[in-house]
Amino acid sequence: MTQDAKLLEVRDIGRTFGGLAALSGVSLTINRGEIYALIGPNGAGKTTLFNILTGIYKPDSGNFRLEGVEMAGKKPSELAKSGISRTFQNIRLFANMSAIENVMVGRHCRTRASVLGAILGNSNTRAEEKSIAEMAKHLLDYVGLSRHAHMLARNLSYGDQRRLEIARALATEPKLLALDEPAAGMNPLETDSLKRLLETIRRDGVTLLLIEHDVKLVMGICDRLAVLNFGKKIAEGEPSQVCSDPLVIEAYLGAS
Amino acid sequence: MDIFLQQLINGIVLGSIYSLVALGYTLVYGIMGLINFAHGDIVMVGAMVTLTVARLLSDSGLPGPLVLGIGMLTAIPACMAVGYLIERIAYRPLRNAPRLAPLITAIGVSILLQNLAMMIWGREYLSFPQILPTRTMAVGGASISAIQLLIVASSTIMMAGLSSLIRKTRLGNAMRATAQNPEVATLMGVNVNTIISITFVLGSALAAVAGMMVSAYYGIAHYDMGFILGLKAFTAAVLGGIGNIEGAMLGGLLLGIIESMGAGYLGTLTGGVMGSNYQDVFAFFVLILVLIFRPSGLLGERVGERP
Amino acid sequence: MKKHLKLAAYAALLLLLPFATGLALGKTWVRILDFALLYVMLALGLNIVVGFAGLLDLGYVAFFAVGAYCYALLASPHFGLHLPFWMILPIGAFSAGIFGMLLGAPTLRLRGDYLAIVTLGFGEIIRIFLNNLDTPYNVTGGPQGIDLIDPIRLGPVSLNQPPGHAVYSYYFLFLLFALATAFVSTRLQHSRIGRAWAAIREDEIAAEAMGIDTRNVKLLAFAMGASFGGLSGGLFAGFEGFVSPESFTLTESIMILSMVVLGGMGHIRGVVFGALLLAILPEALRYVGPLEQSLFGKIVVDPSGLRMLLFGFSLILVMLLRPAGLWPSPTRKRELLAHGETAKHENTDIYDAGR
Numbered sequence: 001m002t003q004d005a006k007l008l009e010v011r012d013i014g015r016t017f018g019g020l021a022a023l024s025g026v027s028l029t030i031n032r033g034e035i036y037a038l039i040g041p042n043g044a045g046k047t048t049l050f051n052i053l054t055g056i057y058k059p060d061s062g063n064f065r066l067e068g069v070e071m072a073g074k075k076p077s078e079l080a081k082s083g084i085s086r087t088f089q090n091i092r093l094f095a096n097m098s099a100i101e102n103v104m105v106g107r108h109c110r111t112r113a114s115v116l117g118a119i120l121g122n123s124n125t126r127a128e129e130k131s132i133a134e135m136a137k138h139l140l141d142y143v144g145l146s147r148h149a150h151m152l153a154r155n156l157s158y159g160d161q162r163r164l165e166i167a168r169a170l171a172t173e174p175k176l177l178a179l180d181e182p183a184a185g186m187n188p189l190e191t192d193s194l195k196r197l198l199e200t201i202r203r204d205g206v207t208l209l210l211i212e213h214d215v216k217l218v219m220g221i222c223d224r225l226a227v228l229n230f231g232k233k234i235a236e237g238e239p240s241q242v243c244s245d246p247l248v249i250e251a252y253l254g255a256s
Numbered sequence: 257m258d259i260f261l262q263q264l265i266n267g268i269v270l271g272s273i274y275s276l277v278a279l280g281y282t283l284v285y286g287i288m289g290l291i292n293f294a295h296g297d298i299v300m301v302g303a304m305v306t307l308t309v310a311r312l313l314s315d316s317g318l319p320g321p322l323v324l325g326i327g328m329l330t331a332i333p334a335c336m337a338v339g340y341l342i343e344r345i346a347y348r349p350l351r352n353a354p355r356l357a358p359l360i361t362a363i364g365v366s367i368l369l370q371n372l373a374m375m376i377w378g379r380e381y382l383s384f385p386q387i388l389p390t391r392t393m394a395v396g397g398a399s400i401s402a403i404q405l406l407i408v409a410s411s412t413i414m415m416a417g418l419s420s421l422i423r424k425t426r427l428g429n430a431m432r433a434t435a436q437n438p439e440v441a442t443l444m445g446v447n448v449n450t451i452i453s454i455t456f457v458l459g460s461a462l463a464a465v466a467g468m469m470v471s472a473y474y475g476i477a478h479y480d481m482g483f484i485l486g487l488k489a490f491t492a493a494v495l496g497g498i499g500n501i502e503g504a505m506l507g508g509l510l511l512g513i514i515e516s517m518g519a520g521y522l523g524t525l526t527g528g529v530m531g532s533n534y535q536d537v538f539a540f541f542v543l544i545l546v547l548i549f550r551p552s553g554l555l556g557e558r559v560g561e562r563p
Numbered sequence: 564m565k566k567h568l569k570l571a572a573y574a575a576l577l578l579l580l581p582f583a584t585g586l587a588l589g590k591t592w593v594r595i596l597d598f599a600l601l602y603v604m605l606a607l608g609l610n611i612v613v614g615f616a617g618l619l620d621l622g623y624v625a626f627f628a629v630g631a632y633c634y635a636l637l638a639s640p641h642f643g644l645h646l647p648f649w650m651i652l653p654i655g656a657f658s659a660g661i662f663g664m665l666l667g668a669p670t671l672r673l674r675g676d677y678l679a680i681v682t683l684g685f686g687e688i689i690r691i692f693l694n695n696l697d698t699p700y701n702v703t704g705g706p707q708g709i710d711l712i713d714p715i716r717l718g719p720v721s722l723n724q725p726p727g728h729a730v731y732s733y734y735f736l737f738l739l740f741a742l743a744t745a746f747v748s749t750r751l752q753h754s755r756i757g758r759a760w761a762a763i764r765e766d767e768i769a770a771e772a773m774g775i776d777t778r779n780v781k782l783l784a785f786a787m788g789a790s791f792g793g794l795s796g797g798l799f800a801g802f803e804g805f806v807s808p809e810s811f812t813l814t815e816s817i818m819i820l821s822m823v824v825l826g827g828m829g830h831i832r833g834v835v836f837g838a839l840l841l842a843i844l845p846e847a848l849r850y851v852g853p854l855e856q857s858l859f860g861k862i863v864v865d866p867s868g869l870r871m872l873l874f875g876f877s878l879i880l881v882m883l884l885r886p887a888g889l890w891p892s893p894t895r896k897r898e899l900l901a902h903g904e905t906a907k908h909e910n911t912d913i914y915d916a917g918r
Contacts, residue, residue: 054772055772056768075771075776076768076771076772077771077772077773077774077775077776077777078776080772080773080774081774085772085773085774086772088769088772092766092768092769092772093766093769094761094762094765094766094769094770095765095766096765097758097761097762097765101758101761104755104758105758105759105761105762105770105773105775106773106774107755108755108758108759108762108773108774108775109773109774109775110774111755113754113755113756115751115756115783115787117754118750118751118754118755118756118757119747119750119751121750125754128755129754129755132755168773169773171773172773172774290676291676291679291680345879346879346883349883350882350883353882353886355675355676356613356617356619356675356828357882357886358882359619359675359676359679360619360820360824360878360882361878361879361882361883363621363817363820363878364874364875364876364877364878364879364882365875365879366875367817367871367872367874367875367878368872368875368876368879370871371868371869371871371872371875372872374865374868375864375865375868375872379865379868483813484687487680487683487684487687490680491684494677494680533691533694533695534691534695536687536688536691537688537691537692539684540684540685540687540688543680543681543684544669544670544681547669547670547673547677547681548669551673551677
């Protein structure tokens, strides 16, 4: 392979809030095509790291690179454009737009029709608009929501809303898809089908990063994972390795 | 005459009024996250009521300060009632509505108050009867009038009172709790609806006093006087850090001084090109500058951007 | 086929309306129709900002003023310039757009309420400048304004010719522009830009995360809305032949906002309806004065106050009872009616999720 195996390199990221270190010196590497998980007890700094990687926070120190390009300090929209897309823990769909419109919004950063184009409706714009709709339809189909294409997002079931968020994120053609507790609040059946969906997405060439509370799900699906505790990375590796790490066991059992 | 000192004194007087009005914005904002657009118009109601009472009693032979006192004591309950009604009718039903909704009703209320006032008091400028002594005191080349002293003294007392009310009483505790987190406050046994009503009523009482001061100081009242005054007081609240009580006081004073210095020196500075007719522009530029460079205000802790 | 018939019927109605009105009610009412069409343009412009992107602009009339004064300065004896209207209108729209960007740039990253206040202040400031920029150089004509503004000319024909029929010719010009703005609004709404605006209105954080540069897209909404205002301002100046700061008060901004809110934010037909309703209905109040005179022998209630009272009430009542407007768009209706859930959604705080 000519392409570098490393997709995302995180180096020495640190961030404090009001004097408290939420993260300090966290480094990790996510390889192309893997499912990488970030776990840790409550308050370990997972969400902070996640928010840094998706541009909501700026790191106080350290940096991270996507395919070797420096990303730290970019706005969320720039990160999405560069290829890091995300979902939200507490679902943030465009509640009063239909499912398909939600996905179409995801195409925004990959399309270019200008105000003038929109007004004139020239052939380029029309073709682009058609491709947006087609891709959105395809993605809804991909996550299994094509029946609900014209339903308002707010009226979808919980599990479907989570899927719609994934479809919307995929519409931005991410290299790295970051999922914030995708299984939160799901029943075992839904979790199971989510797992299959994530595996399909990975098979189709998108690298996945997930934060998850559900350790069982994580262990069953991810290739590698990192464990955070008190803002520091205490372990990284394959699930079986990490599971037997005494530090990890202590963090999970000793702390709680 | 010492222009600098005189403008400083005028600025402090003006600033005391701004502070009182700014407190009304900040109290409501702190608790509900809502800008009460109609607040300036409550000040107008206060001014109009005081003025009406003062006119009725001006020939009665009662001493001026007493007349003013009676006017104020009439204006306060009137404004409190208006404030209470506004909150109940126009804001409470929309407490969980999208943000735009209460903002729009607030504007509606403001227009309503202005035009009702126009119908009651007419569209002319009303002059305040000359009931206070016009004597002035000389202080190092500048002069202070009785009304100026009165304004500064009474707004200081009111602000001190409000501060200790909020810091030291049960009610103040409940208000601060509601401002922090209404849901938790409810769990702690705070009746949030009552607290919000009280906040509006308190702010309206301050507005009534401010209205009395404005009309007596400038000797004039008009049905749309609340608009520019409200805009400036809001600027003062933002300057100090909206939601922050001390911030509103500081912001009010600062804005008063900036404006009055500006009005005093702008003509000289620009070689007569811009005069005091641009006075109203200052507040606006201050607002824009604060929003650009320090959206959280001088004393504000919250970030001005979205929560 | 049926659709064509309907379209033809609408066209016939719009074409015959001024003549029928003129015959039945007199030219005053044709003039009112002309103004109603200007208001349609203004309301559609404000709708882009408030309805599409969800940003509250309380000083919208300032952009109208910019357009009007652009026209007045470039086509009147004031500076001795007499540019043709097809040059001035774009200049006016463009300048208004620039003003919109200048105003929006520092404030659009802040919460919506701040924007409301800043635009409110801006509307007043523009008026203060218009009132005072007659010294030391007479730029704006001060409180007297600028008069003898050139009428709009199509080639060699002035729309003021033949005398007395101007209200009819301007009706058709304004109709054309109003239809064009409605068309542009519709096209924008159903484009990727319109979807981005809607996304921002729905959830700004999610929109940003989906790769929408929210700042730029909001600025765009602001500039587009402003340029609609500037365009109508130019038409207004050419029609009236006279501009002064008095035409650009807060009252006007509120009136335009009322039209958008009353009709139904974000719904183009609703907004047009709201504009027509509020532009025409209050004119009936002009009969209230004489009526009061004949009934009570004096003016009991000031009719112009009554008009504003009507706006105030309409804003409050619509928000309380029909938050989606009298003629809501199907989706917006669902959104505004679903109170609790939306608010919760908006308040969700992802920024403190860190620790």
